[in-house]
Amino acid sequence: MNNKKIDWRDLSNEEKERIKLQSKKHLKKIQLLLLTPIFIRKHIKKEVCDKLVCNTCPDEKFTSISMYRLHLESKRHLRRFKRSAVADTWDCKICNLPLPNESEWVIK
Numbered sequence: 100m101n102n103k104k105i106d107w108r109d110l111s112n113e114e115k116e117r118i119k120l121q122s123k124k125h126l127k128k129i130q131l132l133l134l135t136p137i138f139i140r141k142h143i144k145k146e147v148c149d150k151l152v153c154n155t156c157p158d159e160k161f162t163s164i165s166m167y168r169l170h171l172e173s174k175r176h177l178r179r180f181k182r183s184a185v186a187d188t189w190d191c192k193i194c195n196l197p198l199p200n201e202s203e204w205v206i207k
Contacts, residue, residue: 148163
């Protein structure tokens with residue numbers, strides 16, 4: 100196309116119809132592209148990855164499911180998970196004593 104400006108009012112009816120038809124074809128191509136499996140997979144991946152959250156490491160952001168899986172197997176995550184499990188305690192309401200978590204008990 101030329102870079103000169105064209106006034107819509109100066110075009111004939113046939114030219115206007117041709118331009119409208121081209122824009123409809125273009126919109127159809129875009130709609131077909133949006134329905135391709137690659138686009139759908141990327142869209143679903145984005146939705147799923149936004150919901151992936153590690154309760155033990157809340158600052159971590161995940162961009163893929165494999166990244167989330169690797170994080171759950173990492174030494175840093177496992178260390179934090181064990182530390183948080185040990186840090187949990189429960190209280191005896193009658194005695195007002197904090198009692199350690201079951202994982203801290205040593206059986207002799």
